[in-house]
Amino acid sequence: MLNFAWWWVFFALPLPIIVRLLSKKAQDMPMAALRVPSLRPGEVSEQTQLRQTKIPLVVSSLIWLLLVTAAARPQWLGEPVSIPNEGREMMLAVDLSGSMKIDDMQLQGRQVNRLTMTKSVVYDFIQRRVGDRLGLILFADTAYVQAPLTYDRDTVSTLLSEAVIGLVGEQTAIGDAIGLAVKRFDEREESNNVLILLTDGQNTAGNITPEQAKELAISKGVKVYTIGVGADKMLIQSFFGSRQINPSQELDEGMLTDIATSTGGQYFRARNAQELQSIYQQLDALEPIEGETRKMRPLSALFYYPLAAALLLSALWAFLTLAISSYRWIKQKQNQFSAHGPESTKETK
Numbered sequence: 001m002l003n004f005a006w007w008w009v010f011f012a013l014p015l016p017i018i019v020r021l022l023s024k025k026a027q028d029m030p031m032a033a034l035r036v037p038s039l040r041p042g043e044v045s046e047q048t049q050l051r052q053t054k055i056p057l058v059v060s061s062l063i064w065l066l067l068v069t070a071a072a073r074p075q076w077l078g079e080p081v082s083i084p085n086e087g088r089e090m091m092l093a094v095d096l097s098g099s100m101k102i103d104d105m106q107l108q109g110r111q112v113n114r115l116t117m118t119k120s121v122v123y124d125f126i127q128r129r130v131g132d133r134l135g136l137i138l139f140a141d142t143a144y145v146q147a148p149l150t151y152d153r154d155t156v157s158t159l160l161s162e163a164v165i166g167l168v169g170e171q172t173a174i175g176d177a178i179g180l181a182v183k184r185f186d187e188r189e190e191s192n193n194v195l196i197l198l199t200d201g202q203n204t205a206g207n208i209t210p211e212q213a214k215e216l217a218i219s220k221g222v223k224v225y226t227i228g229v230g231a232d233k234m235l236i237q238s239f240f241g242s243r244q245i246n247p248s249q250e251l252d253e254g255m256l257t258d259i260a261t262s263t264g265g266q267y268f269r270a271r272n273a274q275e276l277q278s279i280y281q282q283l284d285a286l287e288p289i290e291g292e293t294r295k296m297r298p299l300s301a302l303f304y305y306p307l308a309a310a311l312l313l314s315a316l317w318a319f320l321t322l323a324i325s326s327y328r329w330i331k332q333k334q335n336q337f338s339a340h341g342p343e344s345t346k347e348t349k
Contacts, residue, residue: 002302005073013068016060059317066310070303078298089149089192090129091184092156093137093177094118095199095229096163098170102200104231104247107273114200114229115165117273122198125280126157135184136160139177141169141205145184173206174199178213178259182220193222194265196283200229202252210255217263225265226256227279232271 004010096115105117126134134156136147146163147156174197181195195217203210217224230248253267260267270276 001077003075003077005075007072009068009072012071013065016064059313063310063313063317066306066313070305070307070310072303074302074306076300076302078300080297089133089135089185090194090196091135091137091149091181092122092126092160093139093143093181093195093197094122094160094163095172095201096138096140096165096167097172097199097201098140098166099172099201099250100229101165102230102234102247104234105273113165115163117276118198118229119161119163121273121276121280122160123157124277125283126153126160128284129153135181137177137180138163138168139173139180140167141171142173143176143180143206144168145180149184169205171205172199172201172203173208174203174255175208175210175213176206178210178217178222178224179208182213182216182222185222186220193220195222195224196227197224197256197259198227198229199251199256200248201250202255210259214259214262217259222263223265224259224263225268225283226260227268227270227276228253228256229270229276 094115100115100118101113103111103113105112105114107117107120130153131151132153133149133151134147134153135145135149136156136159137143138146146159150156177197178195181197185193185195208216214224216222228248228251230251232246232248234245234247248271253269257267259265268275268279268282270279
């Protein structure tokens with residue numbers, strides 16, 4: 001169906017007629033000056049001859065009509081199309097505490113810290129969430145929303161890549177991170193309320209305890225998936241030689257498991273990049289949220305068709321007018337040369 005977004009622009013169609021009537025009225029007014037004809041009796045200028053024809057009026061009227069039509073923004077509305085409102089809504093909570101800088105992870109054959117490995121795996125996870133609404137929470141001494149729920153996956157990935165260890169302290173406020181996510185989900189009327197929390201330690205800071213955060217998540221129907229990051233074994237070199245330690249001995253797996261199972265989620269253990277990648281592949285199986293089916297009509301702009309036609313017609317008319325004027329000017333000069341050329345030559349001699 002054809003419609004015009006700015007249909008009221010068509011009221012400007014009679015504007016040239018109004019301007020022409022006003023200018024003609026001004027020309028008909030008596031003037032004190034004496035008009036002296038510049039042409040001999042019976043002689044009519046080429047401009048007057050051109051004006052006496054109806055072609056310029058027709059062409060200019062057509063150009064004006066095309067311009068006004070283009071300014072009215074013609075649009076073509078297609079048939080209504082049903083679009084299912086499906087997609088997941090998830091908050092990602094990433095630990096930025098001091099322990100995340102421990103270099104106990106392997107990534108593409110090189111030793112990296114836990115946060116670098118997390119960024120690499122989570123980046124791929126974010127890019128796969130086409131059609132999902134994602135949010136990002138970063139936490140250490142406290143928790144804050146780095147990216148609210150959005151469809152802009154590139155922005156979420158960029159904000160995560162710019163996160164640095166120690167940005168908000170060295171400790172771990174797990175309870176605050178869960179509480180902040182619950183608050184954000186509570187602002188949504190329809191949501192599957194999924195929080196994916198990634199940490200490598202235990203709760204050592206914050207205003208909300210993990211137990212309080214768990215009860216809050218249960219009351220609001222927030223499903224929490226927890227991921228414990230960190231290797232179980234690590235060789236360190238010292239003056240007395242190499243020895244093996246457990247860099248994840250402070251990881252509170254009991255607390256993370258309790259939060260996950262109590263809220264209907266699941267606890268995962270990521271000792272290396274491969275395990276973390278496998279965990280996020282399992283998280284891909286979460287059921288999408290299904291909202292009401294929306295109707296939309298495809299909209300196609302058509303203004304460039306009358307605009308292009310007006311420009312093309314204007315260019316052709318200008319070229320034609322210039323060509324005719326140039327031809328007549330050359331013809332006039334040739335006639336003058338034929339009439340006065342021989343006499344001028346004799347006088348010169």
